[in-house]
Amino acid sequence: MRFLMRGLVGLALMAIMVGFAGFGAYRLYGAMTAEETARQRPARERSYTVNVAELAPQSISPITTAYGQIESWRTLQLRASSEGRLVDVASKFRDGAAVAEGELLLRIDPANAEFQFLDAEAALADADAQKAEAEEAIVVAEQELEAAGRQLDLRRQARERQLQLRDKGYSTAVQVETEELAVASLEQALNNRLQSVITARKRIERMDLTVQRAQLALEDAERVLNETTLTAPFYGYLAEVDATLGRRVSPSETLALLIDPSALEVRFSLSTAEFSRLLDDSGKLIKAPVAVTLQLGGRSVEVPGHIDRAAAIVTEGEAGRTLFATLDIEVGTVLRPGDFVKVDVEEPELSQIAVVPAAAVTEDGRILIVSDGDRIDEIRARVLRRMKNEVLLADVPFGTDYVRERLPQLGKGLKVTPRRVDDAGTENSVPVAAQVPQATSRPPGDLIALEPERRAALIEQLNSSNMPENRKARLLALLNEPMVPKDLIDRLEQGRGRKG
Missing domain, CATH: 1.10.287.620 (Helix Hairpins)
Structure with missing residues (x-):
């Protein structure tokens, strides 16, 4: 009886071993068959979603930005005409005071x-x-x-x-x-x-x-x-006042400066290339309009004007030219001589040019365009101006779509899925390029929807990281999708927790 029981146990164990061996052989056969099938099946080409816009001809007046200083071309030194003692000094004879034309300022002893x-x-x-x-x-x-x-x-x-x-x-x-x-x-x-x-x-x-x-x-x-009676010859502001009642003055001694607030101009410098754009066909300086901006904390004061003249000499070591612009000053202006201001000079109008974002152009003027078959091609344009976040281009194929954000993942011949936006980028506020290949897919359970606050916090964390730019761009593209991979969210949030 005992021998029989042992024989049955041995048979059961052998049956289990045979079953496992058969299951392993089945799995091995299935894997080999799937690999062969995958090899025989043609691979799908990757396609990247990119923001594109049309190269449209425009006419625009470029703006050249410079920085300068406010000066007054009508500043009068108030001097004592004779020697004597000051017997009368006006209460308004102080620094910064505004005086009217003909107003009494002071009187010297007339004996x-x-x-x-x-x-x-x-x-x-x-x-x-x-x-x-x-x-x-x-x-x-x-x-x-x-x-x-x-x-x-x-x-x-x-x-x-x-x-x-x-x-x-x-x-x-x-x-x-x-x-x-x-x-x-x-x-x-x-x-x-x-x-x-x-x-x-x-x-x-x-x-x-x-x-x-x-x-x-x-x-x-x-x-x-x-x-012996000193009066204001014109309306203005007093500066550098040096007079007190009873003080003796000598002839030609400077007692104050009188500055005409309506005679202000701005002095600024331009490079030789920028200066050449303000010359007409005969080589004369044009009266180009300017806009002078004074920053006062969170408030900006803008004053219009126009270029009046260029400096008579070029000082040693100076590059470019120094220009003077006359300002259209209103009564009670806050501008004062010595103010450091920004000067925007409006250049002559350019026609038949394209305005593209700076992120779409390289330093030598190369841009990516979308050719037939939704494939990327590269052309070289002539860069006319660089203005803040925009570049003015000439010699471009108008009517062709171009890639608004040029990233390292994009190259000539690459197949893309264009997503059209207007020049202001209103459809997609976040740059999209080199997104997840469309041939790949994730299980629905791995994707979740993010609240706006949580999405903004993750994007800010990613932007402030030291991650390589190409990898950062791919992750940003994922974060801006409606459904975001859960494992990516977990990794970012865990990294933020360790950092804290």
């Missing part, structure tokens, strides 16, 4: 100026009196000259009668000589009177000059007296 003015007035009155005296003297001299001329005429008539009487024998030679001596004496007196008239006339001319000098001296004294 010395008033004395000089009174002395000049007296000198002018004395000169006028001497001139009047000279004018009266010439009247007398002319009358005396006229009387001497009449006396000379009478003496000449008397001499003629004596000569006639001598010829008739009624007069002697002595009488004739006496008349001739009288005539000669009157002629001498007449010459003296004539010289007196000439001298009187010259004296009047000299007195005219004396009166003019006295008038100039009076005007100068009046100017000095008026300059």
Whole structure:
């Protein structure tokens, strides 16, 4: 009986061994058959989903961005005209104060100026009196000259009668000589009177000059007296004020600066290439419009203007050109000389160009386009401008779709599935390229839907990681799918937990 039981157990064990061996042979045969079938079945080509847009011709005015400083072309130094003590200082005579045209700013002690003015007035009155005296003297001299001329005429008539009487024998030679001596004496007196008239006339001319000098001296004294009162010649802001009541000032001493807020301009520099774009066909600088932006914390102040001129010289070591732009300033502007501002210069309009994202173009102008059969091809375009996140291209095949995000996974001849977006990328806010190959599939249980907050946190974690860019791009593409692999979410969240 015992022998029989042992024989049955042995048979059962042998049957189990045979069964396992047969199952293993079946599995081996199935695996070999599946591998052979997989080898015989043609492989499916991978296809990547990419964002594309059409190369459309546009006309645009490029913007060149530069940085410069605000300056004032109308800044006046307020100086003391004479030496003296400040006897009156306006309460608004302080740094940063706004003063109106003609407003009193300060007054210097006018005592010395008033004395000089009174002395000049007296000198002018004395000169006028001497001139009047000279004018009266010439009247007398002319009358005396006229009387001497009449006396000379009478003496000449008397001499003629004596000569006639001598010829008739009624007069002697002595009488004739006496008349001739009288005539000669009157002629001498007449010459003296004539010289007196000439001298009187010259004296009047000299007195005219004396009166003019006295008038100039009076005007100068009046100017000095008026300059003891300092007023604002135009509306502006005060700066560098250095004046206190009772302080003595010296002539030509600078007491403050007056800055005209309506006479502001911006000084900025451009490279030689950027400067050449602002020249017309004749080589002259165009009056291109500009927009000056001043950042005040979270607020921006923008002021329009236009280019006015270029600097007269190029300083040593300077590359490019320095330009000046006139600003359209409104009353009460917050701009001040010395402000550091951003200057956007609007260049002449360019036509028949394509505007593409910077991520779609290499440094030498190569872009990826989608050719027939949804395959990628590469062309080289001419780069005209680079403006922030956009690039202006010329010599491109308009009407062709191009890849908006150029990533290392994409290459010439690769088959893609285009996903069209507009130029602003409104359909897909997250760049999509090199997604999971469409030939592969995951079991439905491995994919889950993510809440927006959880999805944003995982994307932020992935962007801040030190992962290679190509791998990071693939994972980002997965995270932006409606259904995300669960194992990927687990790995990212576990990595975040270990990091914390």
